Amino acid sequence: MTTQPSVARQMLGDFAPKLVELTDDVLFGDVWERPGLSKRDRSLITVTALVALYRTDQMTFHMQRAIENGVTQDELIEAITHLAFYAGWPNAMTAMTAAKDLFGAR
Numbered sequence: 001m002t003t004q005p006s007v008a009r010q011m012l013g014d015f016a017p018k019l020v021e022l023t024d025d026v027l028f029g030d031v032w033e034r035p036g037l038s039k040r041d042r043s044l045i046t047v048t049a050l051v052a053l054y055r056t057d058q059m060t061f062h063m064q065r066a067i068e069n070g071v072t073q074d075e076l077i078e079a080i081t082h083l084a085f086y087a088g089w090p091n092a093m094t095a096m097t098a099a100k101d102l103f104g105a106r
Contacts, residue, residue, distance in 0.1 A: 007061065040070040047071075048079055051095040052087035059098050073103055 005013065008023040032042060043066035050059045063076060076099055084092035 038069075040066075043069040044071050044075070044079060047076065047095075048083060048087075051080060051083050051091050054088075054091050054094070056094055056098065059095060060102055063099055063102050073099075 006020070006024050006028070008020045013020050032039065037045070043062065046062050047059070047066050049055075050062055066076060067073070077096070080092050080095045080099060083095070
């Protein structure tokens, strides 16, 4: 059975193979598979951390993953709105723009 290379492997496989290995095997292969939280909850936590820390490069990927893991569009919008008061208005506005672009493309 042939599987498609991960996003990390496609982007950085030749340049940073160890980082890709850790991303695929440890982060997504172990941490994301732990039974203590659902993937849905992990996605919501990850998106909120990215918004709060203004990590815009990873935001769209993880918002899409959150949708795939069962977080609704309304829940993402509500989480971002809530974060405006705790993580800063510019962070929330940037995240909301990314979410609007993502949902507009769907």
